[in-house]
Amino acid sequence: MRNIDHFIAGLPFASGERQGDVFNPSEGAVQAQVRFGSAADLEKAVAAAREAFPGWAATNPQRRARVMFNFKALVEANIDDLALLLASEHGKVVADAKGDVQRGLEVIEYACGIPHALKGEYTIGAGPGIDVYSMRQPLGVVAGITPFNFPAMIPMWMFGVAIACGNTFILKPSERDPSVPVRLAELMKEAGLPDGVLNVVHGDKEMVDAILDHDDIRAISFVGSSDIAQYIYSRGTANNKRVQAFGGAKNxxxxxxxxxxxxxxxxxxxxxxxxxxxxxxxxxxxxxxxxxxxxxxxxxxxxxxxxxxxxxxxxxxxxxxxxxxxxxxxxxxxxxxxxxxxxxxxxxxxxxxxxxxxxxxxxxxxxxxxxxxxxxxxxxxxxxxxxxxxxxxxxxxxxxxxxxxxxxxxxxxxxxxxxxxxxxxxxxxxxxxxxxNVPIPVPVAYHTFGGWKRSGFGDIDQHGPEGVRFWTKNKKITQRWPDGSATGENAFVIPTMG
CATH class of the missing domain: 3.40.309.10 (Aldehyde Dehydrogenase; Chain A, domain 2)
Incomplete structure (x- = not known):
C-alpha cells in the first residue's frame, strides 16, 4: 500500500508511528496510509525553514517571482495528473478538481507580481531635510493548516503569497487527501525553490497543537470548521502569533x-x-x-x-x-x-x-x-x-x-x-x-477572500493585498542627512515636521 510521507528540506521524510487511512471515496476503500507526525517531526521542519529563511528573505523579489512563474508553468503542465490524484482522494469529479487547481493558480499569478505588491511608500521633504519611507519585510517561519475540500487551491492561496513575500512555510494539509499538497511542494522545488522554504507535515490534532505552540512559527493561516477556527485563533494568538482563521458557512x-x-x-x-x-x-x-x-x-x-x-x-x-x-x-x-x-x-x-x-x-x-x-x-x-x-x-x-x-x-x-x-x-x-446574480461570489485573486462573524476570526483576509499585509510586517524609516549646520538647541523637544 502507498505511504504518504512528510516533505521536509526538499526530501520525503518517513517518520511517525501513527498513520491515517486515505480513502478512494468512489470505491469506499483505503488506497494509502499517511504518516501522522509528532512535535519532534515538526521541529525538523521548523529547523529546515529557519535555516532557509535568511537566504530566501534576502533573495530579491524579482527572483522570488521567477520561481512562482516556473511553478505556474509546471502546475499547468501537470494539471491533468494533479486533477486525477486530487479526485481520487477527495471524490470531486475531475473537471471540478481542475477548477480547484486553477483557482489556486490564480493566486500564484498574483504572487508573480510580488515586486510591485511589496513596494513601500516614500515622502520626500516630510520635514526640513527629512524623508520618510516604509518597507514590507517577511515575518520568518510561517504555517498554513488547510482543509480537505480544496487540497490544491487553499494551500496555494496560502503559501503562494507567503513565500513570494520572503517567508519560509510549513504546510499541514488535511489528512484526508494529502497527496496533492505534497506534489505541489515537489513542483515548487522543481521550479527552483530552495530546500527548506516549503515543507509539508502531516497529522491530526497533535500536529496542529505543535504548530500553534511552536515559538519560532510567527503566523498561521487556517481554513476549516468554525469551532476549530475559533480554537486555532484563540490558542495561536495566546502564543503571540499572527492568526487568520476561516470557518464554516451557511450561504x-x-x-x-x-x-x-x-x-x-x-x-x-x-x-x-x-x-x-x-x-x-x-x-x-x-x-x-x-x-x-x-x-x-x-x-x-x-x-x-x-x-x-x-x-x-x-x-x-x-x-x-x-x-x-x-x-x-x-x-x-x-x-x-x-x-x-x-x-x-x-x-x-x-x-x-x-x-x-x-x-x-x-x-x-x-x-x-x-x-x-x-x-x-x-x-x-x-x-x-x-x-x-x-x-x-x-x-x-x-x-x-x-x-x-x-x-x-x-x-x-x-x-x-x-x-x-x-x-x-x-x-x-x-x-x-x-x-x-453570481451564486458563488469568491473574489478574484487580486482582491481578497474572507467572511464575517463565525466564518472568520482575525482582522486580515486571504490573498490579494490583504494577503501581502498578513504575511509581512511594515517597517517605517525616517531619515535625515545633516549638512553639519545643525545647532542642536531643540534636541530635548519632541521632533515635529513643521
Missing amino acids: HGIVMPDADLDQVVNDLAGAAFGSAGERCMALPVVVPVGDKTANALRAKLIPAIEGLRVGVSTDPDAHYGPVVNAAHKAKIESYIQMCADEGGELVIDGRGFSLQGHEEGFFIGPTFFDHVKPTFRSYREEIFGPVLQMVRAPDFESALKLPSEHDYGNGVAIFTRNGHAAREFAARVNVGMVGI
Missing part, C-alpha cells in the same frame, strides 16, 4: 420576484450540489421572496435536481461525485433526518443512493427541503453536503434579515433584475462576500 441565495428563474435554477444546481456541497462557498439555502416566487421556483427546481447525475470522480458526465469519507456521509444523512424531524418538507431524499458497481462508495443523492424555518437546528448549522434548504420569505426585509442575523457570514447572493434592490442588499447585508 443564502435570495431570489427576488423579478429574477430569471431559469438562470437561478441553473446557478443553484451548481452552487448547491457541485462538489457534493463540500464547499464553504456553496449555496445550501435558497430564499425566494413571496410564495408565488417560491412555488414557481420549486416547480423548476424539482426536475432540475432529479436530473442531476451522481457518479464516480472520473465520470465525465457526472455533475458531482461521492463525499470524502463514510463518517462525513453519516453526518450529512443525520442532518437530513434532523431537518425532516424538525418539520421540513423532504421533497427529494438523497439517502440510500447506490451506484451500480460502486456500492461501497460514499455517495449521497441530491436532497431538497422546502418550508424550512430559521428556528431549525439544521438551518442554523453547516451541513456541508448535497442538501438544499428552501426558506420562504414574505418580503425583501425578511429575506435580508435571514443571512444578516445568521451566525455565519461567509457569502450571500441575490438574484434580481432590479439594480436598486441589489444595491440596497449589498450595502446592508451583514455578510463578508456578496454576489449579485
